[in-house]
């Protein structure tokens with residue numbers, strides 16, 4: 001990129017959302033994608049281990065309802081790379097939940113909604129309390145306005161309290177309160193103390209309800225993965241861009257004028273354009289200086305609670321968890337109780353295979369933060385043994401660990417979560433272009449499948465449609481003049 005250029009649209013960030021936006025625009029507009037990192041993908045990041053096996057350090061799960069992603073896999077010829085994890089679980093597998101001192105092994109057939117820990121064999125009175133709480137959550141989720149969460153009936157009230165306060169306000173069996181707590185940590189990698197009730201129900205609504213996101217069985221968003229990796233799929237997709245994403249171009253400043261925008265990167269280059277799609281996680285917005293500044297409630301979203309994903313992919317020679325509990329029980333997952341530390345959540349990710357047996361686990365920051373990096377592996381090994389109560393669990397062949405808090409340009413995973421007050425305060429600008437030209441394109445702002453790859457694709461395309469809707473009347477030559485004028489103004493100013 002030379003020091004000053006022009007284009008129609010600048011997309012900031014080459015994750016799934018940014019690439020989806022650019023793909024949707026490129027037949028109509030000239031698009032440039034600027035990426036801060038030396039790789040594309042953002043939170044979709046596939047690496048290869050010494051044996052050449054693909055490891056998804058970020059996103060890996062997808063489900064049949066993720067239609068855009070499934071269509072993309074088909075279009076790019078990657079359908080044979082789909083791995084059905086549920087098929088690998090075998091018939092009626094079990095899960096282990098260790099909640100409030102109550103360690104329960106439950107077969108899927110003994111759970112409600114096939115959700116880990118929703119124990120249909122619990123004492124009847126406790127089941128009744130659990131079902132009442134689930135019914136209330138289902139009803140509240142139904143009421144949520146996915147496009148405009150602040151228009152949800154009672155939104156202000158739901159946005160004043162945290163999800164932890166909501167859980168505590170109920171009379172629940174302690175094991176079920178713990179399960180709700182741990183479920184939130186498992187899905188969002190964040191503590192319910194840092195998330196507003198409205199934001200939790202909104203997220204659930206965009207994903208089709210809690211029964212969708214907390215289920216790991218057939219039809220759920222956790223059913224499939226890609227043998228080649230979700231990052232590899234994106235790389236193939238991005239090869240179809242007319243202008244390849246430009247790496248190591250961290251955007252530091254966006255000026256908006258009546259007639260267009262000026263986008264500046266950390267190596268001093270500037271692009272003039274009509275519209276900017278900012279496809280980065282909200283937490284990263286604060287590293288860009290906006291002139292004029294963005295509305296305060298929008299900037300406040302960047303102070304949301306970033307998910308603290310520390311993810312490990314653990315390979316074993318033998319699947320000790322299959323029949324590991326005797327009586328031919330296959331354990332597909334473990335969920336750890338509130339405050340237990342170690343591992344929050346662990347799942348079988350092998351699929352139907354005779355080799356490369358793999359578990360994925362999400363590790364609590366409390367376990368690793370006090371330790372130097374070279375002690376992490378031993379700590380995680382011990383935590384896996386403690387969680388499973390099986391010494392063979394410590395005998396893994398290899399482990400890949402990533403702390404997403406350290407990944408430049410992202411520093412969160414899987415999401416940024418919104419604290420009380422944030423969603424309602426941002427309502428006047430939610431889903432609308434800021435200063436008429438800046439579009440928030442990341443997965444966090446999606447009104448469908450928020451927080452997932454599917455949501456990133458959906459929101460990237462939504463931002464692209466907004467650009468096309470708005471610029472439909474602008475001819476290319478007019479845009480060129482606008483860009484020239486902005487560049488002249490910028491040069492004068494410097």
Ligand SMILES: Cc1cc2nc3c(=O)[nH]c(=O)nc-3n(C[C@H](O)[C@H](O)[C@H](O)COP(=O)(O)OP(=O)(O)OC[C@H]3O[C@@H](n4cnc5c(N)ncnc54)[C@H](O)[C@@H]3O)c2cc1C
Nearest residue numbers: 013015016017036042043059060061251409413414443453
């Ligand atoms: C550990 C983990 C597990 C997950 N598991 C799943 C899963 O199983 N299934 C699923 O569907 N989803 C999962 N997700 C979520 C999924 O990865 C995200 O929803 C999705 O990838 C977000 O895409 P995005 O394009 O919106 O943002 P990102 O992927 O964050 O992309 C943003 C890009 O912008 C770049 N950037 C940031 N600031 C700047 C700047 N100033 N200038 C230029 N570039 C910049 C970043 O470097 C990054 O490449 C997971 C995420 C994590 C971290």
